[in-house]
Amino acid sequence: MSDQEFDFVVCGGGSAGCVLANRLSENGKYTVALLEAGGKDDWIWFHIPVGYLFAIGNPRSDWLFRTEGTPGLNGRELAYPRGKVLGGSSAINAMIYMRGQAADYDRWRDMGLDGWGWDDVLPVFKRHEDNWRGAGPLHGAGGEWRIEQPRLRWRVLDSFIEAAESAGIPRSEDFNTGSNEGCGYFDVNQKRGRRWSAARGFLRPALGRPNLTVMTDVLVDRVLTEAGRARGVGILRGGVPGTIRARREVILSAGAVASPAILERSGIGDGGRLQSLGIAVVRDLPGVGANLQDHLQLRPIYKVANVPTMNMLYRSLLRRGMMGLEYLLLRRGALTMAPSQLGAFTRSSDRHATPNLQFHVQPLSLDKFGDAMHGFPAITVSVCNLRPTSRGSVHIRSRDARDAPAIAPNYLASEEDRLVAAESIRCARRIMHQPAMAGYRPEEFRPGAHLESDADLARVAGDIGTTIFHPVGTARMGAAADPLAVLDKDLRVFGVEGLRVADASAMPFITSGNTNSPTIMIAEKASAAILQHAGAN
Numbered sequence: 001m002s003d004q005e006f007d008f009v010v011c012g013g014g015s016a017g018c019v020l021a022n023r024l025s026e027n028g029k030y031t032v033a034l035l036e037a038g039g040k041d042d043w044i045w046f047h048i049p050v051g052y053l054f055a056i057g058n059p060r061s062d063w064l065f066r067t068e069g070t071p072g073l074n075g076r077e078l079a080y081p082r083g084k085v086l087g088g089s090s091a092i093n094a095m096i097y098m099r100g101q102a103a104d105y106d107r108w109r110d111m112g113l114d115g116w117g118w119d120d121v122l123p124v125f126k127r128h129e130d131n132w133r134g135a136g137p138l139h140g141a142g143g144e145w146r147i148e149q150p151r152l153r154w155r156v157l158d159s160f161i162e163a164a165e166s167a168g169i170p171r172s173e174d175f176n177t178g179s180n181e182g183c184g185y186f187d188v189n190q191k192r193g194r195r196w197s198a199a200r201g202f203l204r205p206a207l208g209r210p211n212l213t214v215m216t217d218v219l220v221d222r223v224l225t226e227a228g229r230a231r232g233v234g235i236l237r238g239g240v241p242g243t244i245r246a247r248r249e250v251i252l253s254a255g256a257v258a259s260p261a262i263l264e265r266s267g268i269g270d271g272g273r274l275q276s277l278g279i280a281v282v283r284d285l286p287g288v289g290a291n292l293q294d295h296l297q298l299r300p301i302y303k304v305a306n307v308p309t310m311n312m313l314y315r316s317l318l319r320r321g322m323m324g325l326e327y328l329l330l331r332r333g334a335l336t337m338a339p340s341q342l343g344a345f346t347r348s349s350d351r352h353a354t355p356n357l358q359f360h361v362q363p364l365s366l367d368k369f370g371d372a373m374h375g376f377p378a379i380t381v382s383v384c385n386l387r388p389t390s391r392g393s394v395h396i397r398s399r400d401a402r403d404a405p406a407i408a409p410n411y412l413a414s415e416e417d418r419l420v421a422a423e424s425i426r427c428a429r430r431i432m433h434q435p436a437m438a439g440y441r442p443e444e445f446r447p448g449a450h451l452e453s454d455a456d457l458a459r460v461a462g463d464i465g466t467t468i469f470h471p472v473g474t475a476r477m478g479a480a481a482d483p484l485a486v487l488d489k490d491l492r493v494f495g496v497e498g499l500r501v502a503d504a505s506a507m508p509f510i511t512s513g514n515t516n517s518p519t520i521m522i523a524e525k526a527s528a529a530i531l532q533h534a535g536a537n
């Protein structure tokens with residue numbers, strides 16, 4: 001392939017990459033290439049919300065990564081889904097709109113990252129928002145990122161809100177105010193019953209611009225550097241090597257699994273590790289691929305009676321037909337359903353100043369996503385520790401871009417995380433034992449009411465825990481003196497000119513909630529910093 005040259009080369013067309021492609025091409029002054037390893041989002045299940053059921057675990061849409069065996073999960077390996085298509089993980093995710101807590105961003109600011117406090121990022125969230133509430137002090141309207149209320153309610157979930165209230169968790173009308181404490185239905189990234197991915201929201205409006213080139217089925221191998229400066233990228237297109245040159249900057253937005261892998265293949269990472277793979281060291285940055293954080297969801301399942309759940313509705317062919325018809329005619333009903341509709345945020349103990357648990361309550365149950373639903377009526381009261389203290393890693397196994405990296409999430413490695421796991425199962429039980437649920441005769445199917453001690457609950461957490469799909473932190477921002485920092489506050493890779501990482505990898509600490517919209521905010525701030533720098537040069 002002959003060399004092509006652009007001002008900016010954006011690697012990865014996911015949540016962050018779609019925002020970067022839009023913003024960097026907006027003023028028409030610069031040429032931009034967006035390189036995506038997956039294909040176009042031209043499959044119906046990228047747009048009908050329940051499509052995640054078919055997209056996760058499917059090579060058409062998912063990288064099909066697997067984790068290493070994890071000691072805290074009693075040796076289990078997990079499927080680790082990541083979107084592989086324009087829109088990235090936002091094309092297959094659960095669509096929950098969540099910013100996190102004000103305290104998350106204030107913590108980033110307080111570690112020396114000026115410009116990342118809640119007061120700094122709130123205007124960024126608002127600017128691209130098109131919230132069903134309209135514009136106000138906390139929300140924006142008219143932007144690219146559409147946010148709606150779910151189009152379906154369930155009696156059993158309404159009762160759960162009442163139960164949470166009597167267990168001391170107040171009702172929440174809005175999880176995105178800076179405090180997400182409370183219980184209520186999640187807002188979702190949908191528009192009139194269709195998924196609203198980053199490709200839909202940010203990329204599609206920019207596609208007609210003559211200065212934006214989108215290339216799909218292009219695997220970025222590594223960043224090409226000359227004298228400490230990024231000059232372009234080496235790619236594989238249909239297995240054929242090629243080069244795309246960057247006049248100004250290369251921006252990695254391949255996500256928290258792939259961005260650190262591209263850095264390592266480029267000679268940017270822990271020097272010793274790179275040398276052992278025969279890779280020449282361009283910059284010794286031991287934080288590359290370290291600091292992996294993710295939310296581990298524990299999935300207590302309760303059998304229930306006297307109330308509809310998806311398990312039973314889905315078994316009936318007639319009901320399924322009706323669901324299809326309802327969607328076609330009204331864009332309503334079960335096909336618009338995000339997997340988790342109801343949320344609750346609370347504290348597992350007084351040790352925490354703000355909620356450290358998030359519940360995702362689902363009117364269905366299954367052994368794991370991809371499996372059939374159980375043949376009995378049940379709900380799942382999934383709960384995760386929002387601020388885990390365990391840290392994992394993502395590292396390449398070889399120099400070959402086609403080899404999947406080794407993902408070691410290291411869940412439940414710390415005593416604190418095991419304690420929170422035990423507390424969170426008890427918290428689920430406390431809510432399910434409230435009078436509002438009594439009419440459904442809830443019966444704990446998993447993990448099992450006989451397990452009560454901290455040690456037993458922590459062990460069984462390892463049996464029922466799985467990812468809630470939020471890996472972050474593998475090329476994190478930090479102060480220059482911080483030995484594990486990879487990026488400065490403007491997302492520039494330390495010691496390599498013309499190279500930034502702008503995606504979920506950049507988070508120093510995981511946000512207390514779902515990570516898609518925080519990643520989109522990061523991409524907005526990266527775009528502003530890149531344009532400012534370009535304007536000054």
Ligand SMILES: Cc1cc2nc3c(=O)[nH]c(=O)nc-3n(C[C@H](O)[C@H](O)[C@H](O)COP(=O)(O)OP(=O)(O)OC[C@H]3O[C@@H](n4cnc5c(N)ncnc54)[C@H](O)[C@@H]3O)c2cc1C
Nearest residue numbers: 012014015016037088089093094095096220255504514516
């Ligand atoms: C199943 C699932 C459910 C989730 N549910 C929610 C939710 O409800 N709400 C929420 O807020 N968050 C959710 N998340 C998390 C959220 O979607 C991610 O945090 C977010 O999408 C991360 O954005 P990103 O830009 O960092 O990476 P991604 O969106 O994953 O984008 C990375 C892109 O880079 C491409 N790429 C990777 N390697 C290369 C390469 N070498 N060359 C070229 N391209 C490459 C990928 O194909 C992909 O398109 C979920 C995630 C998943 C997977």
